Amino acid sequence: MFAPLLAPYDPRLPTGTPLMLPTRAHPLGTNDIGQDLLSQLLYAARTSLIVAFSVALISTALSWLVGLAAGMVRWLEAPLMALSDLLLALPNIPLYLLVVTLVGPSRRNLILVLALLSWPAFARVVRSVVLQTRSASYIEATRALGATDAHVVWRHLLPATLDVLPTKLTLTVRFAIFAEATLAFLGLGDSASISWGTMLSYAFNEPLLFNRAVWPWLILPPTAAIMALILATTWVSSGFERVSEPPWRRPPTVTGDSADG
Numbered sequence: 521m522f523a524p525l526l527a528p529y530d531p532r533l534p535t536g537t538p539l540m541l542p543t544r545a546h547p548l549g550t551n552d553i554g555q556d557l558l559s560q561l562l563y564a565a566r567t568s569l570i571v572a573f574s575v576a577l578i579s580t581a582l583s584w585l586v587g588l589a590a591g592m593v594r595w596l597e598a599p600l601m602a603l604s605d606l607l608l609a610l611p612n613i614p615l616y617l618l619v620v621t622l623v624g625p626s627r628r629n630l631i632l633v634l635a636l637l638s639w640p641a642f643a644r645v646v647r648s649v650v651l652q653t654r655s656a657s658y659i660e661a662t663r664a665l666g667a668t669d670a671h672v673v674w675r676h677l678l679p680a681t682l683d684v685l686p687t688k689l690t691l692t693v694r695f696a697i698f699a700e701a702t703l704a705f706l707g708l709g710d711s712a713s714i715s716w717g718t719m720l721s722y723a724f725n726e727p728l729l730f731n732r733a734v735w736p737w738l739i740l741p742p743t744a745a746i747m748a749l750i751l752a753t754t755w756v757s758s759g760f761e762r763v764s765e766p767p768w769r770r771p772p773t774v775t776g777d778s779a780d781g
Contacts, residue, residue, distance in 0.1 A: 588646060638695060638696075646681050
């Protein structure tokens with residue numbers, strides 16, 4: 521988001537000699553046409569984060585709505601779960617490659633494809649939470665006291681499903697980062713945007729790349745950025761999972777006295 525403020529150069533303009541090693545003016549060197557790699561890395565981070573969070577928000581909302589509908593409306597459950605089973609049975613990356621190829625490689629299309637094809641697994645989780653909550657004894661008691669379906673949904677089912685949304689959101693961010701980088705590396709990303717995947721794609725297309733001293737600076741920074749962001753979202757999602765677990769399902773905390781005794 522702050523790439524224009526942090527980047528020392530315009531990432532699309534040649535600002536140095538081609539394949540320059542790191543210097544004070546170019547801390548990560550330059551690529552094969554003299555573009556500053558640090559500036560490209562920062563702008564690529566903005567692209568990856570925009571795609572990742574857009575996909576996560578759309579996919580999480582869609583998963584939540586589908587799971588809630590499948591758990592609440594009996595006649596919708598079978599077709600929605602059959603559709604989710606079909607999408608889960610298909611291999612992810614080849615499916616994304618096919619759809620993106622058909623609709624065209626743009627940022628908007630990439631976001632929509634990843635969001636519309638990544639909802640099934642979490643929709644099943646939301647459905648399970650809804651079914652489990654609906655059959656709870658306190659829900660039956662609430663209905664016996666005259667509570668309407670709207671009251672049950674608003675006061676009990678929605679809060680129960682909202683607890684798992686942060687975990688879904690962070691896991692989808694992690695997935696979208698990897699998927700966007702993979703598709704961009706394969707040439708199916710937004711050609712108008714700089715991303716970590718396109719940086720790696722251009723690097724590996726450079727003739728005699730590995731015979732030059734500059735090759736680590738072309739490959740390692742975008743690779744490290746992808747891995748760091750994926751690890752960060754994994755740790756955040758693990759924290760959300762621990763917080764959202766019921767107390768009786770959390771692992772016991774071992775204190776010093778219990779460990780000695």
